[in-house]
Amino acid sequence: MESAWTALALSLKVAGCATLLNLLLGVGVGFLLARVRFVGRDLLDTVLTLPMVMPPTVLGFYLLVLVGRRGWLGAWLHDSFGINLIFTWQGAVIAASIVAFPLVFKPARAAFEAVDGQLEQAARVLGVSEAAIFFRVTLPLAWRGILAGLLLAFARALGEFGATLMVAGSIPGKTQTLSIAVYEAVQAGQDDVANTLVLITSVVCMVVLLAAGRLAPGRIANQ
Amino acid sequence: MQLDIDIRKTLHSGKRTFQLQVRFQSVSQRIVIFGPSGSGKSLTLKAIAGLMRPDHGHIRLDGETLFDAGAGIDLAPQARKVGYLFQDYALFPHLSVRQNIGFGLKRGWFNPRAAEKSEAVDYWLEALHLSHLAHQMPGELSGGQRQRTALARALVAEPRALLLDEPFAALDPLLRQRMREELDELQRRLQVPMVLITHDPEDVAVFGEQVLALHDGMIAPPEASPQPGVLPA
Numbered sequence: 001m002e003s004a005w006t007a008l009a010l011s012l013k014v015a016g017c018a019t020l021l022n023l024l025l026g027v028g029v030g031f032l033l034a035r036v037r038f039v040g041r042d043l044l045d046t047v048l049t050l051p052m053v054m055p056p057t058v059l060g061f062y063l064l065v066l067v068g069r070r071g072w073l074g075a076w077l078h079d080s081f082g083i084n085l086i087f088t089w090q091g092a093v094i095a096a097s098i099v100a101f102p103l104v105f106k107p108a109r110a111a112f113e114a115v116d117g118q119l120e121q122a123a124r125v126l127g128v129s130e131a132a133i134f135f136r137v138t139l140p141l142a143w144r145g146i147l148a149g150l151l152l153a154f155a156r157a158l159g160e161f162g163a164t165l166m167v168a169g170s171i172p173g174k175t176q177t178l179s180i181a182v183y184e185a186v187q188a189g190q191d192d193v194a195n196t197l198v199l200i201t202s203v204v205c206m207v208v209l210l211a212a213g214r215l216a217p218g219r220i221a222n223q
Numbered sequence: 224m225q226l227d228i229d230i231r232k233t234l235h236s237g238k239r240t241f242q243l244q245v246r247f248q249s250v251s252q253r254i255v256i257f258g259p260s261g262s263g264k265s266l267t268l269k270a271i272a273g274l275m276r277p278d279h280g281h282i283r284l285d286g287e288t289l290f291d292a293g294a295g296i297d298l299a300p301q302a303r304k305v306g307y308l309f310q311d312y313a314l315f316p317h318l319s320v321r322q323n324i325g326f327g328l329k330r331g332w333f334n335p336r337a338a339e340k341s342e343a344v345d346y347w348l349e350a351l352h353l354s355h356l357a358h359q360m361p362g363e364l365s366g367g368q369r370q371r372t373a374l375a376r377a378l379v380a381e382p383r384a385l386l387l388d389e390p391f392a393a394l395d396p397l398l399r400q401r402m403r404e405e406l407d408e409l410q411r412r413l414q415v416p417m418v419l420i421t422h423d424p425e426d427v428a429v430f431g432e433q434v435l436a437l438h439d440g441m442i443a444p445p446e447a448s449p450q451p452g453v454l455p456a
Contacts, residue, residue, distance in 0.1 A: 126376070129330075136326075
């Protein structure tokens with residue numbers, strides 16, 4: 001039982017960090033794709049959407065190749081800063097972030113595209129700087145759509161299994177998240193532990209989905 | 224107001240191209256640019272405000288160069304100090320009437336708070352009969368109230384000139400008549416120079432101290448322009 005709460009705490013920490021990371025990256029990339037026209041924009045959108053359709057184990061493999069001890073990024077991180085991401089909870093955060101990323105940047109892009117450009121022009125003529133326009137007009141009007149995406153991403157990160165297992169492994173108390181603990185419990189024949197874990201996971205996911213539903217764009221059309 | 228415009232802009236849309244070539248000088252307080260839709264009126268107004276960048280030419284307002292392609296000058300819209308009334312008013316839907324009016328007075332990354340005190344905002348709420356609506360959201364306002372809010376928002380910053388894009392087109396005919404009178408009276412009282420674009424001859428009759436007829440991106444010669452009965456004193 002003790003380990004169930006440890007696993008839940010770890011899952012919430014990993015999913016929380018991954019969501020925070022996606023808040024910055026997803027909103028940034030969503031805004032870029034919505035507002036800046038450049039060659040290869042559609043290709044970039046497609047590549048960034050891949051994590052939604054690719055098997056998480058494949059993503060995990062890519063990540064190992066990239067940030068593993070011999071991966072080009074991993075080797076550099078290790079040699080320059082002594083950072084090792086494999087078999088750490090930070091590695092799990094990266095895996096969860098990538099898997100959940102399309103769930104944030106897609107709705108963020110759509111939300112930014114739905115903001116009437118004339119409102120930004122009005123703000124410009126009123127003398128407000130570009131950065132201030134983003135925080136005072138664009139972001140408040142796109143916020144609900146972004147938030148709904150973030151909640152879905154949080155739920156997805158919470159349930160992440162494949163990529164996380166590949167990158168971070170299953171070290172109890174260190175990288176064994178809720179969904180991995182369920183797998184381990186079933187493998188070990190500990191049905192009562194599995195029951196508890198599954199129940200906790202289901203409740204948390206329900207809460208997140210309910211929250212996301214309340215924020216769905218349809219509800220805010222008339223705000 | 225001294226307005227000196229000489230701009231050219233080529234726009235491509237699919238296989239069609241549109242040439243805007245507008246040149247005029249004016250010292251009038253009330254300029255009306257008159258023309259059918261698609262004649263380039265809005266583009267001209269946007270160019271003055273800095274929302275559209277011409278390919279060639281210059282724009283000078285009261286002796287200050289806002290844009291000069293040759294000299295590489297292109298002031299940001301923020302630095303042009305003009306007021307702009309959008310056709311459908313472009314009120315910020317997430318801000319109250321009071322916050323909308325105070326929007327441009329507040330610098331920095333945060334919007335004015337709902338209860339933020341400002342004498343200038345109070346003055347304009349009063350002047351445009353909006354005080355009782357200060358806490359309403361734009362979605363709850365009638366067409367005339369929206370227009371008055373947008374006017375207050377533009378005027379509170381004391382712009383050098385007020386640019387109006389088809390200000391009455393979104394209103395029903397009865398209201399249109401009344402708002403026209405209100406704007407006429409307001410402009411006379413404030414003596415704020417204005418450039419108004421319209422396709423409605425009624426607007427020309429009321430506001431046209433100097434009238435420029437725009438057709439297919441070109442200013443028509445004066446004799447072709449409909450001249451109003453009232454000429455500058």
